[in-house]
Amino acid sequence: MKLPLRLLCAVVLLGTQLGADWPQFRGADTTGVSAEKLPTRIKENIRWTADLPGRGLSGPIVVGDQVVVTASSGYAQDRLHILSFNVQTGELDWERQFWATGRTLCHPKMSNATPTAASDGKRIFALFSSNDLVCVDLKGNLQWFRGLTQDYPNASNSLGMSSSPVVVGDTLVVQIENDSQSLAVGVDVATGENRWRLERPTLANWTSPLVLPATDPADSVVVLQSGRGLLAVEPRTGKTRWTYDQGCSTIPSATVSNGVLYVPSKGLTALDVRGNKGEPPVQIWNSGKLGPSTPSPIAIADKVYSIGGAGVLNAADAKEGKSLWALRLQVKLEDRTSGGQFSATPVAADGYLYLFNEEGVGLVVNTAGEQGEVVAAHDFKETILATPAISRGALFVRSDRHLWKIAK
Numbered sequence: 246m247k248l249p250l251r252l253l254c255a256v257v258l259l260g261t262q263l264g265a266d267w268p269q270f271r272g273a274d275t276t277g278v279s280a281e282k283l284p285t286r287i288k289e290n291i292r293w294t295a296d297l298p299g300r301g302l303s304g305p306i307v308v309g310d311q312v313v314v315t316a317s318s319g320y321a322q323d324r325l326h327i328l329s330f331n332v333q334t335g336e337l338d339w340e341r342q343f344w345a346t347g348r349t350l351c352h353p354k355m356s357n358a359t360p361t362a363a364s365d366g367k368r369i370f371a372l373f374s375s376n377d378l379v380c381v382d383l384k385g386n387l388q389w390f391r392g393l394t395q396d397y398p399n400a401s402n403s404l405g406m407s408s409s410p411v412v413v414g415d416t417l418v419v420q421i422e423n424d425s426q427s428l429a430v431g432v433d434v435a436t437g438e439n440r441w442r443l444e445r446p447t448l449a450n451w452t453s454p455l456v457l458p459a460t461d462p463a464d465s466v467v468v469l470q471s472g473r474g475l476l477a478v479e480p481r482t483g484k485t486r487w488t489y490d491q492g493c494s495t496i497p498s499a500t501v502s503n504g505v506l507y508v509p510s511k512g513l514t515a516l517d518v519r520g521n522k523g524e525p526p527v528q529i530w531n532s533g534k535l536g537p538s539t540p541s542p543i544a545i546a547d548k549v550y551s552i553g554g555a556g557v558l559n560a561a562d563a564k565e566g567k568s569l570w571a572l573r574l575q576v577k578l579e580d581r582t583s584g585g586q587f588s589a590t591p592v593a594a595d596g597y598l599y600l601f602n603e604e605g606v607g608l609v610v611n612t613a614g615e616q617g618e619v620v621a622a623h624d625f626k627e628t629i630l631a632t633p634a635i636s637r638g639a640l641f642v643r644s645d646r647h648l649w650k651i652a653k
Contacts, residue, residue: 300322322356374407376393441482450471497539
């Protein structure tokens with residue numbers, strides 16, 4: 246049977262979305278939004294649980310048939326782990342270990358394995374708080390290793406580094422920002438060598454780069470966020486496209502939807518970046534009420550969501566910034582009431598938000614109605630600080646000790 250070209254393209258696109266990898270922090274497009282459908286009950290749909298050898302705030306990534314996470318172990322967290330698990334069975338396919346070459350000192354809440362790994366579909370790039378950048382192939386074979394502290398001796402933070410790298414084409418973009426020696430580099434994925442290096446504001450910063458995709462991949466830009474504002478650069482050259490000079494948060498990262506950038510700046514600020522070729526983006530709206538705490542904001546369709554410091558999920562109209570509703574993320578469990586703080590950035594699928602608080606309670610929120618509703622909650626009974634991943638019809642969640650797959 247021959248399909249019309251338009252229908253064939255739609256089928257191919259749908260298949261790509263539903264079977265898409267989750268190759269970096271907040272997914273391929275760094276928005277945290279997936280086209281897949283996930284179960285809205287957690288406990289009944291835990292397919293497998295895998296043990297982890299050490300601490301980690303890094304989120305899982307999914308590449309083909311493997312789920313990859315990083316961890317750090319040892320008294321000084323100087324043992325670095327990259328682990329690959331089979332998507333279907335949860336069995337450990339391979340593990341690689343390395344010694345840290347940089348400073349491993351972190352805040353007790355953080356760990357050396359805080360940045361989420363990234364992949365270009367052929368390689369896996371793991372960055373650690375010690376500024377060790379490791380590249381392995383999909384079988385775990387070492388391709389190259391850079392101890393960035395050797396190149397930039399003062400690039401460190403006593404609280405720990407957490408910025409997650411992103412891949413655009415054949416370039417890996419890495420932010421290494423702190424109070425002493427701040428920089429951003431574009432790294433050749435094949436060799437590990439710098440394509441470019443930029444001096445950055447000397448301010449402690451834990452945000453991650455954001456990709457602004459374009460119809461023509463050559464027009465894609467990467468947005469670097471800091472306490473001094475935003476810098477949009479060409480990923481392969483580091484050339485500046487545009488700047489935004491208003492102060493931004495140094496913990497939650499910006500997100501993008503339909504050509505609008507939602508930036509944790511003076512609360513939450515919406516910037517029009519559609520077709521921007523060099524001029525500063527135009528502010529659409531600003532709301533002081535929508536400022537996120539630690540988790541990054543997330544936008545779905547015509548709404549944008551943020552989690553405040555009191556554990557309240559705020560929903561606003563994405564076009565005007567008008568507050569629509571607020572939902573206190575507090576649930577009654579068998580043995581207690583949970584309303585803890587949130588560090589993990591939420592992810593979204595099919596109109597539902599999947600959120601995990603620091604107490605280890607996973608929440609599913611239906612955003613379709615006039616008021617958000619918690620439709621499911623599950624207590625994993627372990628601290629969860631990492632942002633989950635969505636791929637192959639499944640949600641992948643990690644704590645310090647375990648990795649879970651949740652799927653129908």
